[in-house]
Amino acid sequence: MRGLRAPGWVLAFASLVYFFLHAPLLVLVAFSFNDSKFSAGFEGFTFHWYERLLERSDVLEALKMSLIVGLGSTLVSTVLGTLFALGLSRRKFRGRTALESLVYIPVVTPEIVVGISLLLLFVTLGVELGLPTILVAHIAFNISFVVVVVRARLEGMDRSLEEASLILGADEWTTFWRVTVPQLWPGILSGALLAFIMSFDDFVITSMVSGPGSSTLPIVVYGMVRKNIEPSINAISTIILVLTSIFVFAADRLSNTGGSSSR
Numbered sequence: 301m302r303g304l305r306a307p308g309w310v311l312a313f314a315s316l317v318y319f320f321l322h323a324p325l326l327v328l329v330a331f332s333f334n335d336s337k338f339s340a341g342f343e344g345f346t347f348h349w350y351e352r353l354l355e356r357s358d359v360l361e362a363l364k365m366s367l368i369v370g371l372g373s374t375l376v377s378t379v380l381g382t383l384f385a386l387g388l389s390r391r392k393f394r395g396r397t398a399l400e401s402l403v404y405i406p407v408v409t410p411e412i413v414v415g416i417s418l419l420l421l422f423v424t425l426g427v428e429l430g431l432p433t434i435l436v437a438h439i440a441f442n443i444s445f446v447v448v449v450v451r452a453r454l455e456g457m458d459r460s461l462e463e464a465s466l467i468l469g470a471d472e473w474t475t476f477w478r479v480t481v482p483q484l485w486p487g488i489l490s491g492a493l494l495a496f497i498m499s500f501d502d503f504v505i506t507s508m509v510s511g512p513g514s515s516t517l518p519i520v521v522y523g524m525v526r527k528n529i530e531p532s533i534n535a536i537s538t539i540i541l542v543l544t545s546i547f548v549f550a551a552d553r554l555s556n557t558g559g560s561s562s563r
């Protein structure tokens with residue numbers, strides 16, 4: 301199958317679809333270097349709008365907040381999601397099927413519904429909205445994504461190495477750290493990268509559970525669009541796009557590496 305080449309019309313159609321999907325992003329990147337502030341046409345190349353981002357304290361503070369939330373939620377959700385995936389894959393217990401179904405609910409549920417439910421929960425408990433509520437919210441929806449990725453890696457692992465380790469005298473804890481974790485590591489990193497992307501880019505849920513002084517980068521960008529559209533918005537959007545693409549590419553490479561090594 302790998303030796304067969306697709307017909308020319310298939311390649312042409314695929315190229316057209318890819319161009320249709322990515323044309324808006326290419327325009328966004330191009331206009332982030334536009335020398336004109338108001339013209340819809342490209343009037344010259346400049347880095348001025350990227351330099352202007354360094355002058356905006358609100359953008360830098362929002363970037364700092366997004367990194368804190370992204371890294372914090374990624375760390376917690378990766379640990380909890382990995383343990384959850386191990387429990388679902390390696391243990392049989394009553395209610396396991398129902399629990400597996402519940403894992404996918406945050407993945408398929410619209411973000412607006414998740415945001416409203418979390419907001420009602422925090423209000424009911426009397427929790428003040430701010431950085432802690434954003435962290436809890438991001439951990440809540442990131443865990444499911446980590447479980448899905450790590451569990452997919454677990455299904456493709458060869459358990460004979462773990463069985464051999466136990467037969468040769470290693471206890472379960474040693475087998476876990478010396479055999480299971482090294483094989484599972486690509487899946488864990490892929491899940492962590494996906495969790496960071498979801499957290500860093502999230503707007504809907506964050507806007508509902510954030511309080512005064514706890515705005516992340518997507519919220520600040522949305523506020524900038526509503527107040528005054530200038531090319532600096534294109535610049536910061538381009539930066540987010542590039543960072544997200546790098547993380548997506550890294551997660552994909554890790555998944556493919558993990559899958560090929562297991563075979």
